[in-house]
Amino acid sequence: MAEWKSICTIDQIPRLGSRVVRATSGDIAVFRTSTDEVFALRDRCPHKGGPLSQGIVHGQQVTCPLHGWKLQLDSGEAVAPDQGCSRRYPIRVESGTVFLEI
Amino acid sequence: MSKKKLVMVGNGMAGVRTLEELLKIAPDYYDIAVFGAEPHPNYNRILLSPVLAGEMTIQDIILNDHQWYAEHGITLHLGKKVSRIDRVKRRVIAEDGTEEAYDRLLLATGSTPFMLPIPGNELPGVISYRDIADTDAMIDAARRYGHAVVIGGGLLGLEAANGLKLRGMDVTVVHLADWLLERQLDETAGRMLQKSLEERGLKFLLGKQTEMLVAGESGRVAAVRLKDGVQLPADLVVMAIGIRPNVALAEAAGIHCNRGIVVNDTMQTYDPKVYSVGECVAHRGIAYGLVAPLFEQAKVAANHLGNYGIGRYTGSVTSTKLKVTGIDLFSAGDFFGGKDTEEIILNDAAGGVYKKLVIQDNKLVGGVLYGDTADGPWYYQLLRDGQDIHEIRDHLLFGQAHVGDVGHQGHSKAAAMADSAEVCGCNGVSKGTIVKAIKENGLFTLDDIKKHTKAASSCGSCAGLCEQLLSATIGGAYTPAASNRKAVCGCTDFSHQEVRDAIRQQRLLSIGETMRFLEWTTPDGCEKCRPALNYYLISTWPKEARDDPRSRLINERAHANIQKDGTYSVVPRMWGGLTTSAELRRIADVAEKYQVPTIKVTGGQRIDLLGIKKEDLIGVWKDLDMPSGHAYGKSIRTVKTCVGAEHCRFGTQLAMDMGVKLEKMLFDMYAPHKVKLAVSGCPRNCAEAGIKDVGVIGVDSGYELYVGGNGGIKTEVAQFFVKVSNDAEVMEYAGAFLQLYREEGFYLERTCHYLERVGLEHAKNRVVDDAENRKALHARLLAELKDAKDPWAERIAGVEKNEYELLSV
Numbered sequence: 045m046a047e048w049k050s051i052c053t054i055d056q057i058p059r060l061g062s063r064v065v066r067a068t069s070g071d072i073a074v075f076r077t078s079t080d081e082v083f084a085l086r087d088r089c090p091h092k093g094g095p096l097s098q099g100i101v102h103g104q105q106v107t108c109p110l111h112g113w114k115l116q117l118d119s120g121e122a123v124a125p126d127q128g129c130s131r132r133y134p135i136r137v138e139s140g141t142v143f144l145e146i
Numbered sequence: 147m148s149k150k151k152l153v154m155v156g157n158g159m160a161g162v163r164t165l166e167e168l169l170k171i172a173p174d175y176y177d178i179a180v181f182g183a184e185p186h187p188n189y190n191r192i193l194l195s196p197v198l199a200g201e202m203t204i205q206d207i208i209l210n211d212h213q214w215y216a217e218h219g220i221t222l223h224l225g226k227k228v229s230r231i232d233r234v235k236r237r238v239i240a241e242d243g244t245e246e247a248y249d250r251l252l253l254a255t256g257s258t259p260f261m262l263p264i265p266g267n268e269l270p271g272v273i274s275y276r277d278i279a280d281t282d283a284m285i286d287a288a289r290r291y292g293h294a295v296v297i298g299g300g301l302l303g304l305e306a307a308n309g310l311k312l313r314g315m316d317v318t319v320v321h322l323a324d325w326l327l328e329r330q331l332d333e334t335a336g337r338m339l340q341k342s343l344e345e346r347g348l349k350f351l352l353g354k355q356t357e358m359l360v361a362g363e364s365g366r367v368a369a370v371r372l373k374d375g376v377q378l379p380a381d382l383v384v385m386a387i388g389i390r391p392n393v394a395l396a397e398a399a400g401i402h403c404n405r406g407i408v409v410n411d412t413m414q415t416y417d418p419k420v421y422s423v424g425e426c427v428a429h430r431g432i433a434y435g436l437v438a439p440l441f442e443q444a445k446v447a448a449n450h451l452g453n454y455g456i457g458r459y460t461g462s463v464t465s466t467k468l469k470v471t472g473i474d475l476f477s478a479g480d481f482f483g484g485k486d487t488e489e490i491i492l493n494d495a496a497g498g499v500y501k502k503l504v505i506q507d508n509k510l511v512g513g514v515l516y517g518d519t520a521d522g523p524w525y526y527q528l529l530r531d532g533q534d535i536h537e538i539r540d541h542l543l544f545g546q547a548h549v550g551d552v553g554h555q556g557h558s559k560a561a562a563m564a565d566s567a568e569v570c571g572c573n574g575v576s577k578g579t580i581v582k583a584i585k586e587n588g589l590f591t592l593d594d595i596k597k598h599t600k601a602a603s604s605c606g607s608c609a610g611l612c613e614q615l616l617s618a619t620i621g622g623a624y625t626p627a628a629s630n631r632k633a634v635c636g637c638t639d640f641s642h643q644e645v646r647d648a649i650r651q652q653r654l655l656s657i658g659e660t661m662r663f664l665e666w667t668t669p670d671g672c673e674k675c676r677p678a679l680n681y682y683l684i685s686t687w688p689k690e691a692r693d694d695p696r697s698r699l700i701n702e703r704a705h706a707n708i709q710k711d712g713t714y715s716v717v718p719r720m721w722g723g724l725t726t727s728a729e730l731r732r733i734a735d736v737a738e739k740y741q742v743p744t745i746k747v748t749g750g751q752r753i754d755l756l757g758i759k760k761e762d763l764i765g766v767w768k769d770l771d772m773p774s775g776h777a778y779g780k781s782i783r784t785v786k787t788c789v790g791a792e793h794c795r796f797g798t799q800l801a802m803d804m805g806v807k808l809e810k811m812l813f814d815m816y817a818p819h820k821v822k823l824a825v826s827g828c829p830r831n832c833a834e835a836g837i838k839d840v841g842v843i844g845v846d847s848g849y850e851l852y853v854g855g856n857g858g859i860k861t862e863v864a865q866f867f868v869k870v871s872n873d874a875e876v877m878e879y880a881g882a883f884l885q886l887y888r889e890e891g892f893y894l895e896r897t898c899h900y901l902e903r904v905g906l907e908h909a910k911n912r913v914v915d916d917a918e919n920r921k922a923l924h925a926r927l928l929a930e931l932k933d934a935k936d937p938w939a940e941r942i943a944g945v946e947k948n949e950y951e952l953l954s955v
Contacts, residue, residue, distance in 0.1 A: 049955045056948060060670055060696040065953045074953070078670045095712040098700040100673040107673035109700040109708055111573075112603060125598050146955060 048136075048143045057082065057142070062097040062106070067146050072133055073097035074144065075106060075117055083117035084135040084144055090115075090128025149177045152451065153238055153248040155228045155395065157182025159191055160424030160440035161254025162210055167448030169218055171667055175452055179221040179246045181228050181238065186278055187212055190588050192437055192620060194281050195302075195470075198309030202585060204278060209588040221246075231399035233417060250419055250451055253396055253407060257389040257425040257435070262297065266359025271367035272383045275306045284384065288313035291381030295319075295370045297356055299326040301468060303386035304339075307348055308470045310382070318349040318378055320356055320370065322387075330466040330477045334493060335500050335516040342473055342498065351376075359383055391426040391433050406433040411458040413447035423447045429459065436464050438624065441590065445639075454665065457639070465526050468621070476522035476617075479512030479529050480504055487511065490543050501543055508536040521545035523613040523624075534905055546610065569611050572604035580612060584619045591624075592616065593636070607859040635674035637666050642678065642892035649682050655691050657683065673699070678893035681780070684816060685888050688930045695946060701778035704949060705937045706763055714763060715756040717777035718770050719813075722787045722805035722825075723751030729772060736769045750784030750822065752777065764950055767938040773813075774938040780894075782812040783822050786834065790827030790844065799844025801827035804873055808842070811877055812884070814934035815927075818891035818900070821884065836864050839887075839897040840880045845869075849876050853883055853909065854901040862898040865906050868914045882913045882923035889923075 057063050057076040064087060065072040071087035073096045081104070087097050094110030104117045114123040120130040134145040152168075154161050157180050165178060182188075186208070193207040215222045226240040237247040259274030261267050271291075273283050287294070288310055296307040299321030311317045319326075325336030326343075340350055355373040359380075362368025370378045391406035402408045402416040406428030413421050413429075423443040425435055434440060439462035449457035465478035483489055483504040492501040499517035503510060503525065510528045515521070524546040528535060535542055563569075565578030583589060583598045595612050596603040602612045616624045631641050640648070645664065654660045657679045661671060671679065676697035683691035695703050706714035720729070733753055737745055744756040752775050758766055767774075776783060785808050788794065790801025805825040815821065824835040825842040835841025837857035841864045843850045848871035855864025868879055886909060891900040901909060913920050941950070 051953045051955060056953075058696060058948065063948065063953050065955060067955055092710070093712075094710075095708075098704070098708060098712070100676060100699065101696070102670040102672045102676070103668055110710065111600075112673070144955065 046134075046145050048134075048145050050141050051144050052142050053140050054080065054082070054137055054142055055140070060101045062099075062101065064095075064097045065144060065146075069146070071095070071097070072144065072146070073106075074135065074142065075101050077101060077104060077117070080137075082135050082137055082142055084133035085115065085117065085120050086131040086133070088130060089113055090122060090130055091126070096130065150175060150249040151247060152176035152178045152250045152252060153246045154178065154180045154252040154254055155231075155238060156254035156256055156392075156424065156426070157184070157188055157222075157224070158254060158256045158424060159188065159209070159437055160256070160444055161252060162188040163441050163444035164252060164254065164423050164447045164451070165218075165220070166210075167445050168452050171448065171454060172452035173218075176250070177219070177221075179223065180215070181223045181226050181240060181244075181246075183225070183227040184277055184279070185225040187215065187222070187224070189278065191277070193585065194275075194278070195305035195309060196585075198281050198284055198306065199312050199470075200309075204281075206585060207588075228395060231395060231401075233399055233401075233420075236419065248419070250421065252447065252451065253401075253415070253420060253422040253426060254424045255392040255395060255407075255426040257391050257433075259385060260388040260390050261385055262356060262387065264356060264358050266361060266367065267385075269359055269361050269367040269383075270365060271381060272359060272385065275302050275384055275386050276389075284310060284382065285313065287382040288315050292316055293318075293379040294382040294384065295378055295380040296384045296386060297321075297370070298386035298388070299323070299328075299350065299352070300386060300388070301327065301330065301466065303384070304343070304468060305470060306384045306386055308343070308346070310384075311346065311348055315382070316349075317347075318351060318380075320351045320354050320372065320378075322353070322355055324353050326350070326352070327466075327468070327475075331475065331516070332481060332502065332514055335475065335477075335502070335514045338495070338498060338500055338516050339468075339473065339475060343470075351378075389425065389435055391428065393426060396420075396422070396426070404428055405431070411446075411460060412450045412455075413443055413459060414450065421447050421451060430461055432461065434462065434464065436466075438462065439464060449639075456665075463530055465522070466621070474515070474517055474519040474618075476515040476519040476525075477513065478522075478526050479510075481512035481514045483512065490539075492543055503543060505535070505539075508534050508539075510535055510542075519618075520614060523617050524610065534907075537906065569615070570599075570601035570604070570608045572608075573600040575599050575601035577615065580615050581619055584616060589616070590620065605859050634678055635672055637668040637671050637675050638664060640664050645679065646682050646686070646892075649686050653687075655683065655687055657694055657697060671697075677702075681816065681818065681893045695949075702780065703946075704760065704763065705774055705778060705941065706758070706760075707778040709756065711757075713757045713759055715754050715777070716758050716763065716766055716770070717748065717752050717754045717775035718772035719775040719809075720752055720772075721809050722785055722802050724787075724802060724806065725753075732770055732772070736766055739769065740766055748777070748784075750777075751786050752784060761950055761952055764941055768942050773936040776814070780817055780819050781821065782809070782815040782817070783820050785809040785812075786822070786824040786838070788826045788832035790825070792827075794827055796830060797827035797844070798846045799827050799849060801825045801833065801844055804842060804844070804849075804876060805833075807873065807877065808880060811881060811928070811931070813931065814937070815884070815888070815931055817884070817888050818893050819896045821887075821897070823880070837861065838864060840864075840883060842876055842880065848872060851876065851879055851883075854898045854906070856896055856898040858896075865901070867906075867910065878920065878924045879913060881927045882920040883909060885923040885927040886912055888927075 062075045073087040075083045087095050089108040091113045094108040098109040099106045105114050107114050113126050120132040122128040188210040190207040190209050196202040228238050229241045230239045239245050259276045273280050294310045294315040294317045296303045296319045299319050307317045307319050325333050357371050357373045359367050360369040370380045393403040396407045397403050407422045408428050415422050424440050443459050446457040446459040487504050487506045490503045502514045504512040513525050563577045567577050569577050602609040633639050680694050680697040700708050742755045746754045748754050785805040787801045787805035791797030821839045823840045824833040824838040826833040826835045827844045835843050837855040841852040850869050851867040852864035853867045856862040
């Protein structure tokens with residue numbers, strides 16, 4: 045059963061940056077945008093498995109560090125013309141603490 | 147605030163491109179309504195010839211389908227011709243009575259073909275060549291009749307003639323001038339073209355004037371009579387002698403017109419609420435008929451309509467390409483030349499190759515290519531850039547491949563490649579895939595190709611080839627931007643130079659400030675512009691602008707090289723390629739402790755530990771106890787050395803010692819791209835200094851310095867820079883040259899590309915000839931690197947700790 049787990053405080057994720065959560069099912073990338081929204085995606089690009097957490101965050105997108113695919117942070121979908129999707133995880137911030145549902 | 151209302155009259159390529167540009171920058175500014183006289187949505191008019199030739203279908207060339215208009219909330223009035231503009235009440239009225247009110251009006255009424263004023267020009271079977279209806283009429287006629295006469299041997303006329311011939315008609319082209327395409331080709335090339343078209347079965351009557359068109363019994367045209375009395379059988383007559391801007395509507399509304407609708411550099415007409423773009427426009431007295439200038443106009447018009455108010459259109463240099471499969475010709479600029487110009491000509495009549503380049507004041511001003519047009523885009527770029535070509539003049543005629551480029555950029559001839567041939571070796575994209583994407587998605591720029599096919603989006607060495615494919619597929623519609631005018635990325639229209647200038651002149655100190663000042667169109671930029679801005683800020687204001695780790699690509703942020711499986715590689719610094727037994731022992735211990743799967747000696751004389759997990763990086767660095775080798779950065783990488791006079795019986799200078807000194811001087815130097823040096827102790831050059839950004843070769847009397855070499859994508863032999871007599875001078879000249887590159891180079895531009903852009907002469911003037919400037923450059927470099935810190939040591943001490951730590955649940 046998935047449950048909400050506290051992973052860090054929002055300050056521990058840099059703006060326009062990310063952190064990696066090591067879960068039993070694999071790594072999860074947690075992103076923070078310039079407007080302090082947070083998103084969580086499986087840390088694997090649908091293209092060739094690149095670690096999305098290591099990419100550059102801009103707007104609500106991240107660019108994969110390996111071959112430059114862009115993924116939408118809110119849906120995990122690749123930006124056209126590329127096609128593919130990385131799994132999304134529910135995430136929320138409550139009084140400065142970040143909770144991830146896994 | 148309620149939206150303003152924009153009405154566009156004319157639904158062609160220039161107009162719709164304006165809307166696309168406008169929607170990109172100001173999507174919510176207007177409610178838009180469009181009137182189109184044709185019953186079709188916007189299609190790619192320049193691909194009508196392939197449709198006529200049977201190589202494509204109408205469906206293939208639709209650029210914006212009905213859904214596009216719907217998605218953007220655009221009201222589309224198709225098949226409705228606007229009959230009147232009421233400028234007082236600001237509304238347009240169509241023939242069927244449809245009305246739309248406007249706050250801004252965009253006239254994109256295009257042009258109409260010019261019909262010869264001769265008897266019979268209104269007979270059935272007499273058409274022009276302009277739109278889908280004309281194309282359909284020709285395809286239909288080819289099915290039912292045998293003889294066609296095309297009047298006019300220009301681009302359109304020849305494409306029409308070729309298409310009709312391919313559809314089985316007997317085709318004669320009647321042309322007034324003495325050779326074909328007299329406005330695009332000189333006589334020699336015109337004759338060669340005629341010969342190859344005649345081999346395909348087309349017939350030509352040159353220097354002939356048409357007197358009248360004769361009707362047959364059915365009332366349809368049956369013959370063409372020439373002034374010299376000759377009569378040609380003709381069931382179909384296509385007039386392709388020129389176009390006329392459609393100005394009637396504007397003129398009737400009292401908007402000033404001469405050859406076209408007169409606009410200023412912002413594409414505004416004499417009525418400030420009315421803008422105009424496309425073939426209907428006269429800008430500085432010129433009406434353009436090719437699509438590339440129209441797209442430039444579209445961009446400017448959109449900028450002003452969108453209330454940005456910064457673009458200016460200042461006219462275009464155009465190039466020409468005939469879209470007849472299997473015939474390669476290209477021309478651009480002033481290819482006739484005059485008394486102040488010089489010509490370089492290659493004429494191989496039997497081989498079917500002709501090249502003529504026209505040069506004025508050491509600049510290429512025009513050219514004609516026939517038979518081998520692979521270098522057309524390159525010449526066109528040189529022409530647009532106004533680049534000084536005297537350094538490459540000897541080789542100019544032989545093309546880009548002969549000016550030192552052994553990448554596959556200029557080598558393969560795109561047109562001759564098989565569809566299955568691989569163009570982009572990085573992403574495995576074939577020629578067929580690219581050509582298909584260009585046609586089906588209506589691509590016009592190299593960036594479009596990168597986005598849609600991924601070709602040229604990795605190492606970029608096939609960019610030239612992709613440009614050739616664009617040029618071959620869409621012809622004159624392809625115009626490369628001048629190199630120093632290319633926008634940084636899709637987030638802005640500003641070029642690297644403009645961004646650099648703004649940062650310096652406006653004293654911009656942060657990425658956010660720069661983006662705000664230059665009105666970036668995206669909130670945080672992207673992975674292309676942020677690293678570039680970060681570099682420009684730090685290199686312009688070294689002590690004031692703060693480095694932004696979030697605007698560094700991962701390798702520079704993590705200070706290690708990411709590998710395909712997400713692990714990292716670690717390359718410790720070994721000054722000048724020298725190491726010790728103690729260091730080697732520590733490396734061996736680290737390799738065992740962290741179970742490093744691969745240990746490799748690099749091309750730059752270092753040792754690479756591959757397969758390190760990110761969370762182990764700090765531990766690895768700590769145990770190595772060696773400084774960062776910066777093998778991951780846009781920074782000084784390595785100074786490679788031979789053993790030099792220290793050991794070698796041929797050595798003339800202490801190469802290892804010189805190499806170590808240079809490497810220590812440059813430690814932690816951030817640059818537009820990676821920088822590699824080499825020092826050899828004698829001209830045998832065992833350190834391969836000839837392919838380095840700065841190569842130093844010891845000779846008996848001192849050192850020779852070479853710059854701009856490159857062993858990568860674009861193998862480039864370094865060029866001789868200066869001869870110096872001692873070690874201190876090597877440091878000063880090499881340091882000053884690199885500082886010049888750091889201050890002037892565009893982000894991701896290697897020294898060879900930088901020198902190609904600014905010219906070796908420029909670098910010599912600033913560094914070799916101007917002693918004062920050289921010393922100042924060198925001093926700035928030293929001042930900036932004075933407090934250089936080892937990034938690994940900093941991170942061992944806790945800097946950017948979060949970067950390396952995992953979160954757990």
